[in-house]
Amino acid sequence: MSFSLFSVALKNLKRKSFRTGILILSIGLLVSILVFGSSFILSVNVSIKRASERLGADLLVVPVGAADFAEEVLLETKAKTFYMDKSIIERVKNIEGIEKVTYQTYLTTIFGLCCDIPAAKVVAFNQDTDFIVKPWLKKAIGRKLKKNEAIAGYEAYENFDLLDVERSVLFNIEFDIVGVLEKTGTGLDNALLISDENMDEIISRSGVTVKPNQISLIFTKVKEGYDPYEVGRRVENEIIEVDVIARSDMGKNIISTLKDINNVFLITIILASLLSTFLAWTIFSAIVNERFREVGIMKAIGAKGSHIVTMFIIEVFVLGLLGSLVGIVLGTYMSLTLSKIFTLLRDVSATLTLLERVEIGLFGLLVGTGICVVGALSSIIRIKGLEPLTALKEV
Amino acid sequence: MSQIELYSVSKIYTLEDIEIRAVEEVSLKIEKGEFISIVGHSGSGKTTLLSIIGGILHPTSGTVLFEGTDIYSLNEDSLSEYRAEKIGYIFQFASLLPVLTAKENLLLPTIFSKDKRANSEKKAEEYLDMVGLKEKINAYPSQLSGGQQRRIAIARALMNDPEVILADEPTGDLDEETEAEVMDFLKRINRERGITFILVTHSSELAKDATRRIRMTQGKIIEM
Numbered sequence: 001m002s003f004s005l006f007s008v009a010l011k012n013l014k015r016k017s018f019r020t021g022i023l024i025l026s027i028g029l030l031v032s033i034l035v036f037g038s039s040f041i042l043s044v045n046v047s048i049k050r051a052s053e054r055l056g057a058d059l060l061v062v063p064v065g066a067a068d069f070a071e072e073v074l075l076e077t078k079a080k081t082f083y084m085d086k087s088i089i090e091r092v093k094n095i096e097g098i099e100k101v102t103y104q105t106y107l108t109t110i111f112g113l114c115c116d117i118p119a120a121k122v123v124a125f126n127q128d129t130d131f132i133v134k135p136w137l138k139k140a141i142g143r144k145l146k147k148n149e150a151i152a153g154y155e156a157y158e159n160f161d162l163l164d165v166e167r168s169v170l171f172n173i174e175f176d177i178v179g180v181l182e183k184t185g186t187g188l189d190n191a192l193l194i195s196d197e198n199m200d201e202i203i204s205r206s207g208v209t210v211k212p213n214q215i216s217l218i219f220t221k222v223k224e225g226y227d228p229y230e231v232g233r234r235v236e237n238e239i240i241e242v243d244v245i246a247r248s249d250m251g252k253n254i255i256s257t258l259k260d261i262n263n264v265f266l267i268t269i270i271l272a273s274l275l276s277t278f279l280a281w282t283i284f285s286a287i288v289n290e291r292f293r294e295v296g297i298m299k300a301i302g303a304k305g306s307h308i309v310t311m312f313i314i315e316v317f318v319l320g321l322l323g324s325l326v327g328i329v330l331g332t333y334m335s336l337t338l339s340k341i342f343t344l345l346r347d348v349s350a351t352l353t354l355l356e357r358v359e360i361g362l363f364g365l366l367v368g369t370g371i372c373v374v375g376a377l378s379s380i381i382r383i384k385g386l387e388p389l390t391a392l393k394e395v
Numbered sequence: 396m397s398q399i400e401l402y403s404v405s406k407i408y409t410l411e412d413i414e415i416r417a418v419e420e421v422s423l424k425i426e427k428g429e430f431i432s433i434v435g436h437s438g439s440g441k442t443t444l445l446s447i448i449g450g451i452l453h454p455t456s457g458t459v460l461f462e463g464t465d466i467y468s469l470n471e472d473s474l475s476e477y478r479a480e481k482i483g484y485i486f487q488f489a490s491l492l493p494v495l496t497a498k499e500n501l502l503l504p505t506i507f508s509k510d511k512r513a514n515s516e517k518k519a520e521e522y523l524d525m526v527g528l529k530e531k532i533n534a535y536p537s538q539l540s541g542g543q544q545r546r547i548a549i550a551r552a553l554m555n556d557p558e559v560i561l562a563d564e565p566t567g568d569l570d571e572e573t574e575a576e577v578m579d580f581l582k583r584i585n586r587e588r589g590i591t592f593i594l595v596t597h598s599s600e601l602a603k604d605a606t607r608r609i610r611m612t613q614g615k616i617i618e619m
């Protein structure tokens with residue numbers, strides 16, 4: 001590389017490698033908090049939004065008081081069971097504005113029961129009326145599930161070690177694992193899906209809590225021209241045993257509990273930014289002060305103000321960029337590893353796309369570098385107009 | 396028109412109400428290619444005068460013309476260009492950048508000049524050789540003796556092919572032998588390339604080689 005202001009700037013940074021390191025590290029920590037926080041907030045919001053959009057139903061009808069459970073089962077990876085009577089299906093169907101309905105029953109395999117996959121989420125669905133699983137099923141095997149057949153959700157397939165097995169025991173019954181669904185971004189990803197023709201046998205052969213003629217949840221589509229909220233209210237009024245969740249409200253409970261976490265992140269980031277700006281300001285003030293003489297010499301041998309500014313700006317940018325890169329790597333690493341530790345993150349199934357990660361990274365880069373620039377600005381302006389060293393004395 | 400013309404140039408420093416007339420009413424014409432020596436007691440204003448000619452110190456009054464242009468009426472950037480392109484300044488005190496190696500210190504002024512970058516690497520090596528420091532090419536100033544640093548500063552002053560070399564006691568910390576070598580080198584450059592050479596020195600020995608000799612006393616000049 002030929003010699004340039006860039007080389008001078010780098011050498012200046014190297015000279016004070018400890019101080020340079022401290023600044024890089026503190027910018028790095030700030031940016032890592034930023035990247036981790038943004039990844040966290042974004043992945044939770046995005047996955048909940050995606051999941052509710054993909055469910056493909058306008059209204060969910062659930063047993064009274066089970067709305068939170070339902071959201072957790074549908075949008076997250078949790079296994080929860082809650083039941084209501086099957087007869088409610090007909091009553092919902094008869095309400096004005098309802099176009100079609102289907103239902104699902106949620107089961108959890110019992111831990112410790114011989115040969116079963118422990119604590120797996122099993123979704124029994126009705127194949128004649130289903131419009132929720134159908135599109136995914138069609139892509140996966142192109143036909144309906146037969147009795148004693150199961151299909152695994154994208155993540156369940158890996159998590160339950162189904163990779164090499166062709167059959168598995170659920171509720172004391174052998175099931176053929178006939179395939180695996182594509183990633184849906186919903187709670188289906190962590191479930192094993194079976195046809196509800198199996199329900200009678202399951203109830204008779206295992207100790208599950210569900211009774212015959214019980215279901216967990218009803219999905220409905222609303223006729224065109226009807227307001228889903230209006231129809232939902234009608235359902236709740238006429239059937240007191242149920243609660244209704246509209247699609248656009250889905251996930252609201254989960255998101256609102258996240259608001260506090262959001263705010264904690266925000267405050268941390270603001271404080272860390274202020275601290276880093278202050279640190280950058282202090283360090284650059286010191287840098288500039290101790291370099292008066294050198295800058296004076298540079299000016300005396302012909303440097304323009306712009307050369308001096310360029311040199312310092314390069315130093316600032318290199319610091320900012322290195323710090324930000326450290327932060328991006330650290331923050332991304334944290335968000336990838338901590339997502340396995342925090343249940344909240346683990347339960348939200350969607351992971352961020354590369355583009356989303358890149359966007360967050362760029363944002364971190366911008367803030368990290370911006371803070372360095374803002375912190376250094378006054379010092380750079382101060383030294384830009386410095387008189388050339390008159391060489392009259394050795395200061 | 397002479398290359399450099401000074402008209403009633405004065406520099407007055409004020410220190411707590413006391414006026415110090417470092418340079419007083421100096422008028423001087425210098426032709427291209429001249430070798431001028433300036434002698435005088437310590438504090439007589441030699442460095443001040445040289446700084447004013449070199450474009451690094453605004454005079455309190457008077458005009459400095461370089462090839463007819465009043466350099467102190469130029470804007471900041473043009474004055475910087477004047478310093479970078481026309482002047483090679485050898486400072487009285489250490490003036491190398493401590494983070495840069497000998498060679499990089501030589502390359503530094505070429506960054507500030509638009510058209511001096513070509514072949515600058517080779518030129519730097521050549522000049523280091525000429526001042527006898529070929530083997531110190533990658534040494535940092537802190538690893539060099541005072542005299543070696545001085546020689547590097549001399550080589551640096553030549554890097555941008557200046558039209559005028561201003562040398563403020565350039566051989567101050569050199570032994571007699573090295574001093575003679577360095578002076579021969581500078582005089583050769585003055586002769587061969589027609590570069591104007593203004594030398595501030597305490598040594599009447601060195602001063603007598605000059606084509607013109609000037610003595611400074613209390614800010615005023617007397618031609619000898």
Ligand SMILES: Nc1ncnc2c1ncn2[C@@H]1O[C@H](COP(=O)(O)OP(=O)(O)OP(=O)(O)O)[C@@H](O)[C@H]1O
Nearest residue numbers: 392408410415417436437438439440441442443444
């Ligand atoms: N920045 C300054 N502020 C106040 N007075 C100054 C300043 N710089 C120089 N002087 C004064 O101006 C006078 C001339 O100084 P100058 O450095 O030009 O002398 P000199 O002839 O180069 O001396 P020497 O041979 O010791 O280098 C001195 O009296 C000095 O004290």
Ligand SMILES: [Mg+2]
Nearest residue numbers: 441442443487
């Ligand atoms: Mg002096």
